[in-house]
Amino acid sequence: MVVGHVPVRHAGAVSSGEFRKSRTGAHRDFFAAEAAGLRWLAEAGGPVVEVVDVGADHITLARLASAGPTQQHAREFGAALARMHGAGADRFGSAPAGFTGQMFIGNRPMPSTPTEHWGEFYAHQRVLAFVDDAVAAGNLSRADESDTREVCALIASGVFDDEAPPARIHGDLWNGNVVWTPDGVVLIDPAAHGGHRETDLAMLALFGCAALDAVIEGYQVVYPLRDRWPDRIPLHQLHPLAVHAAGHGPGYGVELGRAARKTLELTP
Template identity: 40%
Template sequence: MAALTGASVEEMRPVGGGDICDAYRVALSDGRTVFAKTLRPAPEGFFAAEATGLELLASSGTVAVPEVSAVEEDVLVLEWVEPGRADAAQAERLGRELAALHATPARAWGNPDPSRPAYLGSVPLPSPADPPAAPEDWPAFHAEWRLLPLLRRAVDGGGIAGRDARDVERLCEELYADPGDGTGVSGPPLPPAVVHGDLWSGNVLWSADGRARLIDPAAQGGRPETDLGMLELFGCPHLERLLAAYEEVGPLPGLRARLPLHQLQHLLVHAVLFGSGYGARCGAAARAALG
């Protein structure tokens, strides 16, 4: 730790940090307090991808994230943010900030560094070496680089089968055929925007200073529905207030009808990681997206 931070460790105690990594609150000899998380062995580029994602979100000037202090193959060191209570004021501010984030243009669909995958949990999300960037490219990109690879992993691992798998395949066929002009299942064409990419409520850090921080991103060029669908999928404190504030800044007509399509990616990841209990939900989301 001293080599990474330039200071020796005075105290290190475990804190909650998710299901994958070991996490610690670390008091340093120079008076700083940092958050460190480790994973041994970590997938190649695992923490580097997270650090890149945090830096991409920070560079938008819209949402708050912990500052990256240091990153190595098996450890990530971040600014310590004192946790606080989730309240309506933070939720409303976060809603406005998310709308501003989603108005930030991304270079293309997919990961900011196409040579490096993003991660949803421990599951990698690759991108093509020459990523597409036109609004009408999103449906085929989403089918080929997000849904189908996850579906194959879920099928191979027994997380989805039968009708549910076939309906996800059928949705992907519709996406391949979607012209991206608003007449298909993907909805109206939108240019790639910077999104968090894994915005379930556990990746919202409610702070003592009154401004929520976003953590553990799979930040990339995507569509806003990806973040909003994830927040709704597993619930979030004061979600109605958050979404109302978002809509005041960046309304998305027809959002609710498109949520199942955008929630499917995350449900497939859960089918990969946690098994067949999520397979039925994947099938239901695909059928709802197909209408």
């Protein structure tokens, strides 16, 4: 996430084709969660960076070459993202298969209790889980907090639930985690879990992914999105905005309140 990632020491190339990140005193699950997420997404055909090695205080990844975005690579990325989502997860909030430790988004612990209904999961584990910290940090006004809690009660009631099964999502898909290479897009730094397809797409929109129209075009070739999905973007941006409001300034609290009010306007 754009300003939420934990500081790590980048050791550079371990070999000509590898890149190592390390952090002394890291939580025992910090790098393990990243590796588990990458491998889980890769199993679904996700265009993710290869994990070479992982330990308690480091992760070693394949080194990526950079290139500018192209329309063709954007469409291919969108199609691959749709297929990855379609691989699914056991339930909403499910962690990567086989991983039972603490999950993170950036440097923040992220709850992950599998739940049958998306709205209940999303409201409590992806938005409200970060609201108290945002209030304590002075980054969320009383009015914006009230609107956020009101919309979370609405979301938890199931009014925005649909028939879509849990998707296998990246979970932290801001543009900084979308690496454009000569061979196409490669994704890094996931907070992978069972969630809603539109959450990944909303985060791409929030942080300005390059060639986003082409990404969506490629996505819809594989999986046509539900009617009025752009109207629901503020709903799915509540999560990243809440995470940012928890520790990165009152501007994010203002945006969280604005997204909450836009979502309240969607009430059927």
